[in-house]
Amino acid sequence: MSDMKTLLLELHCEEIPARFLKPLTQDFSTAFTKWAEGEKLGYEGITPYYSPRKLSWNISDLPVAQADQTELQVGPPQRMCVDEGGKPTVQGQKFAEKWGVGFETVRFEQPAGKKEPCAVVELTRKGRPTLDLLVEALPRLIAGLHVPKAMRWGNSSFEFVRPVRNVLCLFGKDVVPIEIDGVKATASTWGHRLYHMEHPKPIKVERPKEYVEALKAAGVVVSFSERRRILEGQLNELAAQTGGQVVKDEELLDTLAEIVECPRALRGEFPPEFMELPKEVLVTSLKEHQKSFCIEKTDGTDLLPFFLTVANRDDDPAGFIKAGNEWVLKARLYDARFFFAEDRRTPLQDRLEKLKQLTFHRELGSYLEKTERIQAIATGLAHALRLDFAQADHAARLSKADLMTLMVGEFPELQGVMGGEYLKHEGEPEAVWKAVKEHYHPVSAEDAIPSTPMGGLLAVADKLDTVAGCFAIGQIPSGSKDPLALRRAGIGITRILWEQGWTLSVEALVDLGLKAVANRASKPLPETREALLGFFKDRVAYQLEVAGYAGAVRRSALAIGWSDLVDLKARCEALSAFAEDERFASLAQSAKRIGNILKDEAPADAFEASVLQVTEEKALAEHLGRIEAASDQATLLAALAELAQPLAAFFDAVMVKCEDAALRGARLSLLHRLRKAFMRVADFSLWQ
Template identity: 70%
Template sequence: MSATRTFLMELHCEEIPARFLTPLWENFVHLLEDKLEAWFPTGDSANYRKNAIDNSTGLYSPRKLAWRLVGLPAVQPDQTETQVGPPQRMCVGEDGKPTIQGLKFAEKWGMDFSAVRFEQPAGKKEPCAVVTLTKQGRPTVDLLAEALPGLIAGLHVPKAMRWGNSEFEFVRPIRNILCLFGDQVVPITVDGVTATNTTWGHRLYHREHPAPVVIATPGVYESALETAGVAVSVEARRTRIAQQLETLAAEVKGRVVADAELLDTLAEIVEFPKIVRGDFPADFLELPKEVLVTSLREHQKSFCIEGPDGALLPCFLTAANRTDDPAGFVKAGNEWVLKARLYDARFFFAEDRKHPLSDRLEKLMALTFQRELGSYHDKTGRVVALVKHFASRMSDDTDHIDRALEAARMAKCDLRTLMVGEFPELQGIMGGEYLRHEGAHEEVWMAVKEHYRPVGADDAIPGTPLGCLLSLCDKLDTVAGCFAVGLIPSGSKDPLALRRAGQGIVRILWERGWAFPPADLIAAALRVVGAKATKPTAETNEALMDFFRDRVAYQLELAGYAGSVRRSALAAGWEDLVDLKARCEALSAFAEDTRFASLAQSAKRIGNILKDEAPSTDFDDSLLAQPVEKVLAACLMKLELAPDQASLLHALANLAGPLEAFFNAVMVKCEDPALRAARLSLLHRLRQAFLRVADFSLWQ
């Protein structure tokens, strides 16, 4: 067993944009993993390689990209390979001496003919010349030295740049390379920078300690940088930030307004996080909560603090990239900038409210939604038509329908406000807030405020029925309209986020329990798109049905159903989401029942028997001759009378034994045509009963 060592490499650069850090770090891990698979393909070395990759952790900060792999073999194992040559009769003459062809085969592989043996390899009809070559393993440090410069140069770098006269392209200039294998420096040079066993800490640290930080071995890397003012692990920084946020918020008897994305951002833009709490004038709390939270997040990368009642406190939390703020400059600077930003937000809020939101409806004509589909005013008209159609199907309350139409007309008006122009993230939210201040009905302003939801897989659907209806119709118009003009997602490309919109539609139907089949939704949406469509209706309809089926399948996955449940339930029908959900719930309750494995085999057998047959749904059970088939017929009656999914599944589980007995004793396709027809009809009726809940032939 070879000795193992730890590999460590750090690229110390000028500040790297936060959004590039994780992709670059992960890209190098994958590239190095491919190399390790080639260097250590089998045996213990393969296990070392796997452990090294599995134990790698995110070591990166604004100026550093670092990778540490523990437990790599110090030396490659010797590798052997077998080479097969000509048949034995061509390599050895009748006198037992090697022929010219045999000698040339041995010479080709640098061996004496005495090393050639004769065996019959797999796939050969006679013994052939065979030699085994042994390739001595190389030191891992040599392999790394050869490969690393190319791996670094091969990283996928968004917006790659060059500096000076160099032809090397990277995300930012590399200023230092630390590269160790154990305590040995790996001799590499990249863009004129030669690797050493040193690195650099925080800039403030080196004001008092001008020398570089020596890293004797990979094991001391993080602790040495910690002393030098850099927490190099992104997870460590994220944990520290979260802890400091909670502590400082608790000091003012509040809690942090959660924002996982902002937490990740702060962890990526600082080297040594120090959370600072600042204050802003309390009169800014008159602004809507969403405005304050968005302004602090977007402009200052700051968290808000809310009290026990959910109302904001006049405080904020932000990260300083240093260990302390002794003179309070960080706090004061953030307060000064934030105050100016909040004055802007208050100005926008006041100016927008000088005119009713409805005054902006006609101005939507000047705002393009999509070139072929027209303006946002056109889109509003289509959404109003869809809302009217579906609201009328859900309720005959004319007041409720009128409120739904009012919400649909006002939904996009805030796109012409100053506030949304400054903070696009607030579209919809500001429309709801302005309508609330104008005294609109609560159902109306709430629906407008939340109609963009859900904006992602982790976001909740709108909290009100009217909000869900408006969201559904808005997303439906977007998806169907884009499909109708040929803008269809393909592969990983989905620039208009149509999959996200489609998933939002499915989630609303799923969670609300609304019985709107996708075919009905599509028909209504394509009707309002009308003459703006550039693709044939039948083609668009087919593409949309495939699209929604994929979204429904993904919804089942998000809901956590097992693969066997998802496959079998979908195959039995997917358009009625209320029924599909009930079937999946019932199937999940029976998923561990071992009788279903036998039932699955029987379902496959029934499918094979009925292939190319056209059995009737009616049969005369008096024609059935054997006791086992009469028992099966009686079971069929119970299946068809089952009142709900759970009862049906219970009856199906009890069917496993009778079915197995039937197939063991009965020849379905017998000579008697009447008996044959009766048995085929019995199996056909059984399959129809199965398909009420699932296609058990896909139960695996």
């Protein structure tokens, strides 16, 4: 459309740290959207781009001018603006003069919120050209971006993440004449540094739609998602050439796509002698030190002696980049091999006393104290779950010893993993070393839980000590604040209980955790217990949502009990199977009615069926017998579904609170027993 144009804004800077790129583009997009709404400027959408030296935004279909704005100005009451003869008073004329109109344009009506008719003037404000609005707004929006580590250069007062070297700003074909930190906007930009060694002049951009291709021709892929897609394809291709596959790491792939302008994956090699190191050590060392991927066999077991990295250019003449990476990587792997060999000279058991020197939390003591609490919780869980008590105690005792090793000192993310590897080399039982190796899992919502029951037990014990300990000293997550990641730990515990199918109530688990941290607690036990149960109930509700149960199923099932996750899961599965049955909608209405009738009553469980008189209530009593005899959730729900029609008929034919005391008591007891049957599976009054 001729009255619509695209805005293109690019800030070309010195190298920007990767962690700032996405937040800055999102921050500007949010700020621009808010500004445009305030100015009544609609647009099609914002497409942000970023690369190591560029932040840019393409805002499509902005109108060339604001629409005219109509404003209603309300003045004094009508009785003050005109006299009895209908002629304008002095006050009425002054109101018209104030808004620059003749009194004949003033009309009288009763605006919302007013008690009587008032003088009203309708004014039309002509919309301003969008170009003028952009000139005023863009410098202010850029200056208002949130930069965690903002800096200034020279004598400038402008603060930003890095110095701005070029500003490209086009509205259609027109340059928007703005200035950012002394740099005036133009219709040109700069490509890759190597490109400009042969082409010293800036790149001219005639119109916004040419921007992406113009930069691509100059060696810069400005779209992050496109760079990521290119890199992923190149990495997979290079790995396949070795007969293996890339060890997946989405975070590392994002990082590599952020730190280059021209994506080019390279494959290097390292000496096979380093393959004696555990897989996790090689993967972590390559990632942390070289931002490189490992290649594994296609069955996902062992690694191959290759690595994949990325260069910020489309070629590697003479192989210097590959050789340089191989040289640095070899030195890093020598360090890792030294750490691995040195650590194995001292058994983990002999490192336990050193845990006294390592503080877990100022109010919760050292890691040795935490280890002792984990032991107490783990052995309690082993008894409850009928797992090997001695193995649980031994694994818990050694679970944190690797914190004092050289390898974990170099790579903290390998804690637990190295403990398991060292215990394996020491000849410990598989159940023990695997439990130690996996006890930090799951570390995220996508991460798998420990693969063994003993690993799950140790993971629950470790996370429960952290959660219960923090609650006991009053460090409870609030709002978006959760510095110790207690919510993540709570979700991890819930997932393990859910996926392992352990018949262990969350209430019992909470009591076990609070008992272990009792000597460090500074808050009253009842208050802490109540807060912890509320915390875990929220995690269980989240687990039901993740499992995909419908809202009606979740609400009605949670309302009658959530602590036994095995029972809760069975009820949710059964309810989900019947969720589409329309009879449950009728049952929900009847359940609410029963609740209202019994609200102020205290009926007995027993009742004399012979007292019942009406056919409908006798039929309902017969249904009650079948419901109470149901032995599983599915049978019970099927019987409840059959109850919908008889229950509706009962309410149509029967006055429950009749004058006859015996009959009234029998009818109330019948409904009481029915409600108890409902409550074996769900609170149907919440089924909506």
